[in-house]
Amino acid sequence: MPNGLAAHADDHVHAHHPAQQHHFETLQQQAEASTLGMWIFLVTEVMFFGGLFTAYMIYRLWYPEAWAEGSRELDIQLGGFNTVVLIGSSLTMAMAVRAAQTGRRIATVVQLIATMVLGLTFLVVKFFEYKHKYELNHIPGPNFTFEGPHADQVQIFISLYFAMTGLHALHMVIGFGIMSVILWMAWKNRFSPEWYTPVELTGLYWHFVDIVWIFLFPLLYLVDRAGHFA
Amino acid sequence: MTTTTVIESPVNYLNVKHTVASWLLTKDHKRIGLMYMAVVTLGFLVGAVFAAGIRLELATPQGDLVSSDTYNRMFTMHGVAMVFFVLIPAVPAILGNFVLPLMLGAKDVAFPKINLLSWYVFVVGMILTFGAMLTGGVDTGWTFYPPYSTDQSDSNVFLTGLGVFVTGFSSILTGLNFMVTIHRMRAPGLTWFRLPLFVWAVYATSLVQILGTPVIAITVLMLALERVAGLGIFDPTLGGDPVLFQHLFWFYSHPAVYIMILPPMGAISEVIACFSRKQVFGYSFVAFSSLAIAVFGFLVWAHHLFVAGISPYSAMVFSILTYAVAVPSAVKTFNWTATMYKGAIWWKAPMIWVFGFLGLFLIGGLTGLFTASLGVDIHIHDTYFVVAHFHYIMVGGAIMGYFAGLHFWWPKMTGRMYSDAAAKVAAVLVFVGFNLTFFPQFILGYLGMPRRYHMYPPEFQVLNVMSTGGAMILGVGYLLPMIYFTWSFFYGEKAGANPWLATGLEWTTQSPPLPENFPDTPIVTEGAYDYAKRETRVA
Numbered sequence: 001m002p003n004g005l006a007a008h009a010d011d012h013v014h015a016h017h018p019a020q021q022h023h024f025e026t027l028q029q030q031a032e033a034s035t036l037g038m039w040i041f042l043v044t045e046v047m048f049f050g051g052l053f054t055a056y057m058i059y060r061l062w063y064p065e066a067w068a069e070g071s072r073e074l075d076i077q078l079g080g081f082n083t084v085v086l087i088g089s090s091l092t093m094a095m096a097v098r099a100a101q102t103g104r105r106i107a108t109v110v111q112l113i114a115t116m117v118l119g120l121t122f123l124v125v126k127f128f129e130y131k132h133k134y135e136l137n138h139i140p141g142p143n144f145t146f147e148g149p150h151a152d153q154v155q156i157f158i159s160l161y162f163a164m165t166g167l168h169a170l171h172m173v174i175g176f177g178i179m180s181v182i183l184w185m186a187w188k189n190r191f192s193p194e195w196y197t198p199v200e201l202t203g204l205y206w207h208f209v210d211i212v213w214i215f216l217f218p219l220l221y222l223v224d225r226a227g228h229f230a
Numbered sequence: 231m232t233t234t235t236v237i238e239s240p241v242n243y244l245n246v247k248h249t250v251a252s253w254l255l256t257k258d259h260k261r262i263g264l265m266y267m268a269v270v271t272l273g274f275l276v277g278a279v280f281a282a283g284i285r286l287e288l289a290t291p292q293g294d295l296v297s298s299d300t301y302n303r304m305f306t307m308h309g310v311a312m313v314f315f316v317l318i319p320a321v322p323a324i325l326g327n328f329v330l331p332l333m334l335g336a337k338d339v340a341f342p343k344i345n346l347l348s349w350y351v352f353v354v355g356m357i358l359t360f361g362a363m364l365t366g367g368v369d370t371g372w373t374f375y376p377p378y379s380t381d382q383s384d385s386n387v388f389l390t391g392l393g394v395f396v397t398g399f400s401s402i403l404t405g406l407n408f409m410v411t412i413h414r415m416r417a418p419g420l421t422w423f424r425l426p427l428f429v430w431a432v433y434a435t436s437l438v439q440i441l442g443t444p445v446i447a448i449t450v451l452m453l454a455l456e457r458v459a460g461l462g463i464f465d466p467t468l469g470g471d472p473v474l475f476q477h478l479f480w481f482y483s484h485p486a487v488y489i490m491i492l493p494p495m496g497a498i499s500e501v502i503a504c505f506s507r508k509q510v511f512g513y514s515f516v517a518f519s520s521l522a523i524a525v526f527g528f529l530v531w532a533h534h535l536f537v538a539g540i541s542p543y544s545a546m547v548f549s550i551l552t553y554a555v556a557v558p559s560a561v562k563t564f565n566w567t568a569t570m571y572k573g574a575i576w577w578k579a580p581m582i583w584v585f586g587f588l589g590l591f592l593i594g595g596l597t598g599l600f601t602a603s604l605g606v607d608i609h610i611h612d613t614y615f616v617v618a619h620f621h622y623i624m625v626g627g628a629i630m631g632y633f634a635g636l637h638f639w640w641p642k643m644t645g646r647m648y649s650d651a652a653a654k655v656a657a658v659l660v661f662v663g664f665n666l667t668f669f670p671q672f673i674l675g676y677l678g679m680p681r682r683y684h685m686y687p688p689e690f691q692v693l694n695v696m697s698t699g700g701a702m703i704l705g706v707g708y709l710l711p712m713i714y715f716t717w718s719f720f721y722g723e724k725a726g727a728n729p730w731l732a733t734g735l736e737w738t739t740q741s742p743p744l745p746e747n748f749p750d751t752p753i754v755t756e757g758a759y760d761y762a763k764r765e766t767r768v769a
Contacts, residue, residue: 021342022337023336023337023338023342023415025751029414029415032414033340033341033410033411033413033414033415036409036410036413036414037340037341037406037407037410040406040409040410040440041406043440043441044402044406044440044441044443044444045444047440047441047442047444047445048444048445048447048448049448050444050445050448051444051445051448051449051452051478052448052452054474054478055452055463055474055478058471058474059463059469059470062469063469066469140459140460140461140462141459141460141461142460152462152467152468152469153468153469155461155462155468156461156462156463156468156469156470159455159459159461159462159463160463163451163452163455163461
């Protein structure tokens with residue numbers, strides 16, 4: 001394609017960074033576009049979780065007793081432990097971004113691994129919480145059993161608990177997959193202070209997933225805990 | 231910048247490579263636009279077959295052609311195919327994909343791989359949904375209200391819902407991509423107020439896509455869990471509320487109407503300026519009215535629930551807000567009219583489609599005010615009046631606008647002209663056929679014929695036969711473009727870079743454009759519609 005080649009030659013008087021894609025004029029334009037894209041994606045995520053939060057809000061206003069009852073079924077110690085773990089993983093993620101920004105390859109790799117280990121810890125704890133619910137027949141559906149005056153509405157609470165934490169856990173699994181790729185890229189020394197956008201975007205995503213949990217923990221575990229902390 | 235001579239390269243985006251893989255793995259926004267056109271046209275044919283079935287059944291008052299159950303499936307699948315696989319993607323994903331980067335002077339959208347991904351996501355959603363249709367279909371109505379969609383249906387609700395869920399992500403990705411593209415990929419000198427109004431319209435659409443579509447995704451997901459696992463969220467026997475589903479559903483599905491109509495409105499602005507040889511009257515008002523429609527569009531959803539038992543106070547607020555959303559739409563219509571006023575109107579096919587759009591959108595918009603009025607809505611809710619109203623907007627408005635844009639940009643997309651006379655005949659057939667199909671339905675609805683029944687009292691037959699007859703004319707009107715566009719693609723006269731002597735960056739490059747759109751990045755020095763500086767028209 002003669003015309004295309006000529007244009008190509010003109011464009012490439014200055015050598016481009018290997019990561020720069022052809023349709024961008026500069027690496028900076030590319031980084032700005034990617035970052036904006038990630039923020040917009042996070043907005044869509046807020047709306048996605050928003051539907052469940054709306055359902056939660058309405059039914060909590062309608063059935064406050066059932067919500068308190070259901071909430072007491074959740075293990076506040078495991079939930080609290082997971083909250084600390086997840087906040088810790090946000091710290092290591094932020095440090096990974098900073099390490100990539102300052103061009104420290106080993107530190108980037110170490111911090112990413114730390115974030116992944118913490119994320120995995122959260123998921124393992126979550127698995128045991130779910131398992132416990134399963135053993136108690138607290139899985140919503142025809143086999144749901146619950147002793148108490150508001151069993152039906154408690155089922156809605158537990159349904160929302162599973163839907164919200166399940167969707168959150170799914171986001172963590174996806175984040176885990178993304179971090180594996182980023183880890184491999186960091187190991188191969190693909191990032192530099194000039195270009196570390198993928199690490200930064202992964203960080204944005206991971207912090208978002210954390211923030212969702214920061215809302216989920218009090219909304220699900222702490223509904224009626226004043227005076228019930230044991 | 232009067233007559234710019236474009237140096238033609240023998241290489242363009244269509245002939246640069248011919249292999250199937252070069253299409254299926256392309257990252258070129260122009261090819262992806264055409265690939266969307268192929269699948270959306272398929273969706274349109276599927277939806278049209280169901281529409282034909284509905285109209286044939288309603289030609290007689292007795293339910294003699296199909297059973298009630300089959301009829302339920304037909305109108306549901308007509309709605310699902312047309313809404314999710316035609317109206318929502320038609321203008322943004324086909325025309326938007328093709329012209330947006332060209333209008334911005336960019337080489338491509340911001341994320342070409344995500345653009346291709348969104349096409350594949352769309353196709354997967356389509357396969358799931360159409361697979362559900364082939365294996366028995368779905369009978370809930372396209373609105374999937376529980377309990378029709380939970381314990382009252384034995385049809386393929388889950389698979390259809392999954393298809394809609396998947397397709398939604400295609401729409402989200404397109405909106406995200408376009409929004410970043412408009413923010414970050416504009417050519418030097420292309421300030422916001424030099425942007426073509428189509429770009430403003432696509433921007434407003436993207437806003438709706440990214441804010442609304444995730445909500446329908448989570449709602450459909452909740453519905454699927456409700457149906458499969460019996461969560462109870464929408465089940466009144468456990469304390470759940472089916473009306474909550476309606477709120478969540480319409481929180482997306484009302485703004486979705488603006489996903490359908492805003493981009494065609496943008497195309498109308500382009501065509502009307504070109505074929506009136508005039509600057510669009512009140513540019514910034516038209517631009518901001520797009521954003522206003524997008525924002526107000528999120529605040530009117532409960533007007534679909536006026537008879538669902540919502541509080542009268544919230545109904546009043548939603549009624550007033552619904553009236554308010556008519557204002558920016560009226561601003562557009564008045565400004566288009568004022569653009570034509572004292573313009574040198576050039577009677578070419580795209581402009582005939584615009585005239586059709588204006589007439590049908592006007593009727594559709596004004597009848598929307600009837601349904602927004604609380605008292606009147608009680609009378610016409612769930613009648614054919616509503617069916618007629620939204621078809622005037624979605625088909626009369628959105629599809630007419632799509633065709634106006636397609637006839638306008640076709641020479642750019644393919645490098646070839648089509649028969650102007652045939653296109654005018656098609657526009658007139660669609661306009662006449664459309665009115666004959668749907669105007670009687672206003673009367674039927676006013677007289678009390680409910681929607682979604684396959685039998686009706688004999689006194690309604692005359693109007694229903696008119697409607698069925700109109701649908702046949704409409705069908706011919708839609709088939710014609712397929713014929714003359716196909717002919718044009720292979721044998722049409724060469725169009726040249728700018729057959730309409732239009733302004734806009736997309737007309738400064740050759741037709742069909744280079745794989746990289748422009749030989750050099752263009753530099754913009756003037757507004758979008760500087761028709762005053764151009765020669766008025768060619769014969």
